[in-house]
Amino acid sequence: MLPQSNHSPLILVVEDDTVTRLTLVKVLSHSGYEVVHASNGREGFSSFIEHKPHLILMDAMMPEMNGYKAIQAIRNYEQERATPILMLTALEDSESIEHAFEAGATDFITKPINWELLAQRVKYALRSSQIEDKLRSSQSQLVFAQKLAKLGYWEWDAIKDVVTGSESVFILFGIPKQSGVTLEQFLSNILPKDLPIIQQAISEANQGQSHIQISFRSLQHDGNLTHIECLGEVSFDRDNQVTKITGSAQDISRLHKAESLIQYQTQHDSLTELPNRASFTETLNDFLLNQSSKRLSAVIIFDIDRFKQVNGNLGQEQGDNLLISLAQRLNRITREEDNCARLGSDEFAVLIRNVQDQHELNLLLNRFTHDLNAPFMINNKELFISYSMGISVHPDDAKTTEKLIKHANIARSKSKSLGGNQFIFYRPEMNENAQDMLSLENDLRRALKNNEIEVFYQPQVNTQTLAPTGAEALVRWRHPTRGIVSPVVFIPLAESTGMIIEIGQYVLETAVRDAENWHAMGYDHMHIGINLSSRQFTQSNLMELVQNVTSQSKLPPKFIDLEITESLAMSNAETNINILNGLKAIGVSLSIDDFGTGYSSLAYLHSFPIDTIKIDRSFVLNLDTKEGRAIAKTILAMAESLKLEVVAEGIELEEQVEFFKDKHCDIFQGYKFGKPMPKNEFLVWLKEYNKPQLLN
């Protein structure tokens, strides 16, 4: 029997035959397990997502979705854990046993089931999966520890002259990880001055030295030097020839920097350990010297509002603690490539390197001030402080260190004189823009709660009959004072703040509920297209979310059409195939949006379980040129050979309709048939639009 515990292992039984299922459930519950059950593969997969069982007993032959397909769906869905799956197969059927293992089953149990042995088999499978879990977690701990220590391992096969090693060691040496790297290639980024150190070590190894401990520098692509320490063990054959050297490599750059204590102290503030004013100036100098790119950089200088008063209230010691906490927070909330420094008592500076444009700078600043404004815990109490912040931008405001700092200081004084608790750009026209984005971001935080986020629907029609086939759900923000805000403006904001997750979920739920209503009203062939943003698509609980929405709706999942853009689909194709397969197993349809604008690999496109491609509107627009028509025809021919449904977006003109009508194109979407409209208007459109069509 199992040890007494509050959490008996949960077992999922998937079996279509009622008698066998019932017997399995009873035998397992009498053996002390919690049991849930399902009568076909699809139900089984849903139940797996919902209950996260510790073990699954899966019948092979079932209606709806057979056991093999269900196992594949489960294996695609799982990210780390491999839930043990025991497949129930007929004894005589060695082919199906092989098939089971191929699909990803852990083991098999033959039918008729030996009831006395069943509990033992289950217990054994659970135990080995626990051991595997432990192993997996200790492995990932090891990887994590190595990462923390910036430690990697490597091995040089001296006979074949091949270097292998961990991901991190290749990064450290600045070499792309691939097979068949020779020692010379592996060392190609090592500072030429330091190469003799390595050659010396190898020649000592050839003379019988079995330990290696050397350090040298490698030149990174960004021009920085990395200090590497290598430890190695040498292996010899019987003739005392070196066969291989195995060892570790560690990034000791930081250690190296700290090595010269005096130098360190002259450059760092002793209280917060942040670089001091001299060091910041030097960093900025170096940066500007090597700065050739056209991108923007910025210097932020800020101090704490009413610091004397805050410090007086807290006392010297807690005041120091506040500054230390603030310094640590600065390091945490800035990007790795940026630099922070403490210039004076409560005065700090940040260098933000190389952003794309003012828009990105604004997003970054919003993030930065938001994180900076979070309360501190001092004496077990929340302490809120505010800052006066000035920003100067390179190259627009100034091109020298001195002027950048001076201009940031002027802006900071301006901010202080305006009452503090804000950031001010040196150039006034930049403030307007930044303030605008900041207030928009704040408004967006409240938009969902205030029901300002709306879902609009743009009709889709059949290319032959022109009858409605569905709609694409499009998100709109009805701002109380600005009116409708374009998704082009607020989606990047929502992405950068993470609010996209909530908004995406709201759109998914609303659109599915509305489509469910259309079906109830008799429009029971209507599809609903819903866009997934990149953040949503890669969020780990996406499948759970979709599963919940589909299981709570009467709308059959095949009418739900999830759209991802081509560039997103191809960005990480290997992983995406698994996510797409998982979604497919839930039963929803999948589309590639904006098709033709990104770079598609045909091989991936072929292996993606997608149903539809949506040709980007830019191709429809270009139909008036010969080249444009040729491209469109090519895309259509390819879709036809891959047996994919095609939606043409952005249809506005009769000529465009004529072009697509006699080719492999199934669905039209565009202003010609209807613009994106609110739910009620869309219903009116559905009713009115149908009439003339039915008369034809």
Place this chain on the structure above:
Amino acid sequence: MHVDTSNLDMLKDIIGDELKDVLNIYMETTPDIILKIQEAIATQSVSAVQLQAHTLKGSAANIGANQLSMMSAEMEQKAKQSDTDSLPELFSKIETESKAVDLALADYIKTF
């Protein structure tokens, strides 16, 4: 012997009186499966015969009705080979055996 009671005894050792529920479900669902087989044979739908015979094979074996399970296995096989000629005769054997199994199970339940 239509039902291998030693198999049932083993099951009873594990799940006790709840075995009665299992047997009752068997007796409730089996006539339906047999009816479906009959219909499938009449309409020459071999894939339906195959699926239903497969189910009967499993549930019969489950409660120790080994003869019936073997006959169902044979039918599953014949259906798979689209050997429709031998199906009616095999079906009548299954029907007779199934009735015998039901009687044996009724006797067995009395021993509870």
